[in-house]
Amino acid sequence: MKVWxxxxxxxxxxxxxxxxxxxxxxxxxxxxQHLRPILFPVVNELDLNDLDGRSNAPTAEILKEQNAVRIISIVEASEQRL
Known part of the structure; x- marks a missing residue:
């Protein structure tokens, strides 16, 4: 399993x-979808049906527009062994 x-x-x-x-x-x-329950546990319970089928990324869109959270990048973490 990789770490991102x-x-x-x-x-x-x-x-x-x-x-x-x-x-x-x-x-x-x-x-x-992974970040939302960590950052906004109550919001995670809300229904996104209003964006279902109208957006390719409804969760990312909700986080950005309603919660001002913007994903900047997703990169593979380098494995560091000490």
Whole structure:
């Protein structure tokens, strides 16, 4: 399993990172779906049906437009062994 580092700008404009273990490089939507319950656990319970079928990345769009969270990059984390 590979480790991917998701860099994002949080609601306060501060750049943050979060690691995600996944076999393949996650899309922006997959990264957003992973981040949303961590950053906004209550919002995660909301229904996205209003964007279903109208957006390729409804979770990423909601995070950006309503929560001011923008995914900057998704890169494979380098494995560091000490």
């Amino acid at each position: 580092t998701i860099s994002f700008q949080d609601k306060d404009g501060v750049q943050q990172t979060h690691n995600l273990e996944l076999e393949h490089r996650p899309s922006e939507e997959e990264a957003a």
